[in-house]
Amino acid sequence: MDYQSIITFFMEMAGTVAFAASGAMVGVERNMDIFGVSVLGVVTAVGGGMIRDIVLGIIPPNVFINPVYALVATITSCLVFLVFYWKRQLLEGHMRLTYDRVMLVMDSIGLGIFTVVGVNTGIRSGYMDNVFLLVFLGTITGVGGGLMRDMMAGVPPYIFVKHIYACASIVGAVVCVYMNRFVGNVEAMMVACFVVILIRYLAAHYRWNLPRLSHNESEK
């Protein structure tokens, strides 16, 4: 296992924990049982990578070859469930703000890491020159899990309603693709990951929003 693989592995682990926690928290908020919470956590953590592998023809998807990701996601989800099971008040009052903030941080880290991991998987599969495919792979790895989480939980997909979520992932993927041509692979991943988290943080902090139609018409 070379240097690059080790870095990638640790980044993937961190992303898995972050996304599993964010998925589990959506399940907790929807009042699901421990199984539903775990499924949402695992789907959020491995769903994007699974779509990416199927699109790339990596059969069976990597998540089944290295079950450690799903295992870590399951354990993380169960821990999140237990924390809220014993400390229910964490979901209420001013603790709610902390909840939202932790959720944001978790989600941003996962988004950044998974975006660059997705781009990297595409490069290793030999599609270095197909920028469009690489950016798609990065973005779907980054937002795919959250999208599946929201569709399964029956909530409006986060990527459509909140700030410039997926845009951060797209920008990060583009940065990662182009930096790969000039600097080393690991450096490109680090910088691009940081870019995603920074954009996401700034967008949330300064309430950046993309242009949209006014709210005149009533939404159904």
Next chain:
Amino acid sequence: MDYQSIITFFMEMAGTVAFAASGAMVGVERNMDIFGVSVLGVVTAVGGGMIRDIVLGIIPPNVFINPVYALVATITSCLVFLVFYWKRQLLEGHMRLTYDRVMLVMDSIGLGIFTVVGVNTGIRSGYMDNVFLLVFLGTITGVGGGLMRDMMAGVPPYIFVKHIYACASIVGAVVCVYMNRFVGNVEAMMVACFVVILIRYLAAHYRWNLPRLSHNESEK
């Protein structure tokens, strides 16, 4: 066609009819037209197997090579539609209880059969040693169709709200995987299928539930 293939074929047929009926009944309840009811029936019956085949790289998925499954599912769905079309009162009053009970039985049988068929497909594809993949294949074959049905019908996915639905499938898949190592293939499928149906039945009858957070906070 050997003994094992024949048994598998008949089990799949029974599972297809059961799942198609359960899918069609969801469509009927949602007041869909005959086409929507048929689509929901077919999706419920073949959706899980299609996801499984794509994950395994069986291209094109088996459902297109043997259209008999989709055909049987379509006929079953149309029959269900016609029954409720002519006997609308079956959806009301005390008949409602019978409806729910039939739905439960259909769904349990389909879940049990499709779980073991999924595990078996994985074993035949040569993944005997990847327990995690086999259990996933069994579970996705078992619950995938119902999940797609619920997402398409716009109802909260059954596997997240009802009893220990998917857990039964997971336990059955694990039983099937390990029994395959000690007894014959057909025997393992029979026993595991029975285990799924039993757990599902007991869970519904005794209202087993997994731990969840209390209902204090209002659901949005």
Next chain:
Amino acid sequence: MDYQSIITFFMEMAGTVAFAASGAMVGVERNMDIFGVSVLGVVTAVGGGMIRDIVLGIIPPNVFINPVYALVATITSCLVFLVFYWKRQLLEGHMRLTYDRVMLVMDSIGLGIFTVVGVNTGIRSGYMDNVFLLVFLGTITGVGGGLMRDMMAGVPPYIFVKHIYACASIVGAVVCVYMNRFVGNVEAMMVACFVVILIRYLAAHYRWNLPRLSHNESEK
């Protein structure tokens, strides 16, 4: 690039523009920001083809090899967004009728073209004799994008609630498959495409509906 490829290319372009516009309009109506509108437009335009390619084992899906489709879909979506951004009143009052009519026309053209393109992709992949697979490929290419659009936008899938939408696609696919055996490929595509648009138009104009259960029971 032979004659047939050129015709197919122009048809696909027209279908892409039509479907991207229909997807973007759903996003505009749901008050999404410009990113969400673009994603919905692109998903509607390329989603069906992507599912088709994955089922056929065309890896990576064609949309990533020829990014022109996604590019055209993105530009179309942004244009639609800008039109409604500057002329908000287009969504209100009697303009609403025009909106609905344009949407219907766009959607019908896209449905017709993508249905025959889907069938054609299957034929070129060598499945000429598997009628069931070809019809599925045509239908999923035709309705898959719209289905993903509706599931992601959180609206009840159009194919389940409106007229005989998917039926038109199925009939067109069957026509396309059988005409391919008697006349040339391009002629079959033209006729089948026209059949889909005609059925769709007549169904909307004369308010054809498939039988459904009465609305006695309250929908939840």
